[in-house]
Amino acid sequence: MDDTGTGALTGPEALSAQAARQLAEQKRAAARAQFETPSWIGPARASTPPAHIPQQAEPEEDDLPVVAVKPSTPIPDTAEWSEKAAPRVLAGIVLLASMAGVIAFLVVAITSQSVVAIAGLAACALVAVIFRGALMSAGVTTVELKGSVMRIRKGGVLDVVNLADPVHLVQMVGTPGQA
Numbered sequence: 001m002d003d004t005g006t007g008a009l010t011g012p013e014a015l016s017a018q019a020a021r022q023l024a025e026q027k028r029a030a031a032r033a034q035f036e037t038p039s040w041i042g043p044a045r046a047s048t049p050p051a052h053i054p055q056q057a058e059p060e061e062d063d064l065p066v067v068a069v070k071p072s073t074p075i076p077d078t079a080e081w082s083e084k085a086a087p088r089v090l091a092g093i094v095l096l097a098s099m100a101g102v103i104a105f106l107v108v109a110i111t112s113q114s115v116v117a118i119a120g121l122a123a124c125a126l127v128a129v130i131f132r133g134a135l136m137s138a139g140v141t142t143v144e145l146k147g148s149v150m151r152i153r154k155g156g157v158l159d160v161v162n163l164a165d166p167v168h169l170v171q172m173v174g175t176p177g178q179a
Contacts, residue, residue, distance in 0.1 A: 091131050098128040 101124035109117035141154040148163040 088135065091135050095128060095131040095135060098124045098131065102128055 105117050105121035109121050144151045150161045150163055152159045
């Protein structure tokens with residue numbers, strides 16, 4: 001075609017370009033015919049018959065036997081669960097020990113004005129602040145189960161869950177006294 005796009009060029013350059021395109025297309029076709037798909041990619045394209053999906057038999061769910069499952073331990077109608085106090089007791093003991101250390105190092109720092117006593121006072125005070133925060137921020141979780149209703153008390157909030165429909169919360173917000 002010419003520059004305006006209205007007609008075809010028949011000059012030697014156009015014929016040469018057309019011949020070059022045809023030669024390149026023939027070389028590409030010859031290369032594709034010799035190409036074999038590597039085995040790690042999959043089967044060769046030329047030798048693969050079209051995919052055939054075998055006929056599937058209908059499942060027979062109705063013929064399955066019904067088996068009664070008995071739990072090894074009976075499920076109680078009522079239950080109660082609460083967190084263990086061991087971590088809180090340990091944190092409380094460390095808090096009391098650090099408070100005793102603060103008082104002792106304060107007395108020593110006032111009487112001797114020692115740098116070691118002031119450093120011990122600061123260290124004990126830091127430990128006391130950390131463990132006081134840990135004890136104050138941790139809420140107690142209690143779980144009660146009566147029939148299909150489970151009450152979860154955590155940090156002053158009461159959640160009531162119907163276990164017959166566990167996705168649906170019966171009551172989402174409340175206080176522990178609302179049980």
